[in-house]
Amino acid sequence: MTTYWHPFADMSAVQAAGELTLARGDGSHVWDTEGNRYLDATAGLWFANVGHGRAEIADAAAAQMRQLAAYSTFGDLTNPPTAMLSDRLAAIAPVEGSKVFLTSGGSDSIDTATKMVRRYWSLAGYPERTVLIRRERAYHGMHTAGTSLAGIRANAEGYGGLLADVVEVGWDDAAALRAVIDEIGADRVAAFFCEPVLGAGGVFPPPEGYLNAARDVCREAGVLFIADEVITGFGRCGDWFASTRFGLEPDLITCAKGVTSGYLPLGAVIAAPSVWEPFWSEGAGMFRHGYTYSGHAAVSAGALANLDILENEGLLVRAKALEGSLTEALAPLERHAIVSEVRGGTGVLAAVQIDPDRLDADPSLVGRLVPACRRHGIMTRALATGALQISPPLVLTDAELEELTSGLRAALDDLEA
Numbered sequence: 001m002t003t004y005w006h007p008f009a010d011m012s013a014v015q016a017a018g019e020l021t022l023a024r025g026d027g028s029h030v031w032d033t034e035g036n037r038y039l040d041a042t043a044g045l046w047f048a049n050v051g052h053g054r055a056e057i058a059d060a061a062a063a064q065m066r067q068l069a070a071y072s073t074f075g076d077l078t079n080p081p082t083a084m085l086s087d088r089l090a091a092i093a094p095v096e097g098s099k100v101f102l103t104s105g106g107s108d109s110i111d112t113a114t115k116m117v118r119r120y121w122s123l124a125g126y127p128e129r130t131v132l133i134r135r136e137r138a139y140h141g142m143h144t145a146g147t148s149l150a151g152i153r154a155n156a157e158g159y160g161g162l163l164a165d166v167v168e169v170g171w172d173d174a175a176a177l178r179a180v181i182d183e184i185g186a187d188r189v190a191a192f193f194c195e196p197v198l199g200a201g202g203v204f205p206p207p208e209g210y211l212n213a214a215r216d217v218c219r220e221a222g223v224l225f226i227a228d229e230v231i232t233g234f235g236r237c238g239d240w241f242a243s244t245r246f247g248l249e250p251d252l253i254t255c256a257k258g259v260t261s262g263y264l265p266l267g268a269v270i271a272a273p274s275v276w277e278p279f280w281s282e283g284a285g286m287f288r289h290g291y292t293y294s295g296h297a298a299v300s301a302g303a304l305a306n307l308d309i310l311e312n313e314g315l316l317v318r319a320k321a322l323e324g325s326l327t328e329a330l331a332p333l334e335r336h337a338i339v340s341e342v343r344g345g346t347g348v349l350a351a352v353q354i355d356p357d358r359l360d361a362d363p364s365l366v367g368r369l370v371p372a373c374r375r376h377g378i379m380t381r382a383l384a385t386g387a388l389q390i391s392p393p394l395v396l397t398d399a400e401l402e403e404l405t406s407g408l409r410a411a412l413d414d415l416e417a
């Protein structure tokens, strides 16, 4: 019996069916301990942008570990790779003059962002601006702040009282956002949290014009706009950030995952001058927030090597091309008998939605989706709506795209039979 308590798992079911132990990865593929090969349709948990098995990242982290693996960066301390990484992230940030606060992952970044925005308003003399607005279907990680911001209802149930002053709006309606801000009073609202493409909630790309309209609503109401780019950053949407692509100029960007392609745990909050200036000005005092591994030297070295790969191999441009070919390749699956919709078209992000009527009629179906895909050599997972997540590494070749679609089709055929 396993001692490992898996995250996001029904452990009784895991014990009954057994675990799957992955041993190795290379490019767009992973292998289990039995030697079975799978096409990684999800890039791990949306993170392996440069693909698996990149020795350059391992070598960079190892070399830094031999020099100085880690040291605190509290107060005035820093280290060379962390200083370089923060310069590099500031240079690619969509807002000029940004500053970079490093964390250990996406949930940390969201927690940091909620504290930053509330403290920002407090420093600015408006401590009553505490309300955080989340979107329906949103996923912002599982720390207490992220759980409070969960638009996926089940993710927030059973924990008692979470953060106060959190309000939900529809996921696709900027006019509704404006109405909610007006109703609460802009002078009470701190920030709006927005995934440019809703990810774990089921991969819902933004309706045409939505992101810019929501951004305008926030700007007019003086509400801080936070782009949660934990999934969409670092090439996944064909640019360094989806915010760059859509010209959003967010007040804060939260990111993680693709910044190291998952080789090491790292997150960041990138703050525009509008937010960092009051914190950095004389008299603001200490921002009493930070983590043991904020600015971890070996992690920063790994991140720099990952950014080099993204840049040197032209993976942002490659992602833009893959966005089109992936959409085209998956489109015919929409006609499959058990599929109701294929969503995608913004970035290398898609979802094959299993027909909700079929899911309602056969409650065992959702549990059979992933095993069927694995039998056909495709590693994926089911998202909140019962859709299959498709977010492969950005290095996916044309032949691997064909492997992905034919494996998915074979799995769907099995499930229909």
Ligand SMILES: Cc1ncc(COP(=O)(O)O)c(C=O)c1O
Residues within 6 Å of the ligand: 045, 105, 106, 107, 108, 110, 139, 140, 141, 142, 195, 199, 200, 228, 229, 230, 231, 256, 257
């Ligand atoms: C949009 C978004 N925000 C935050 C997070 C949380 O990141 P982490 O799991 O690294 O804490 C995720 C994770 O998938 C995410 O998709």
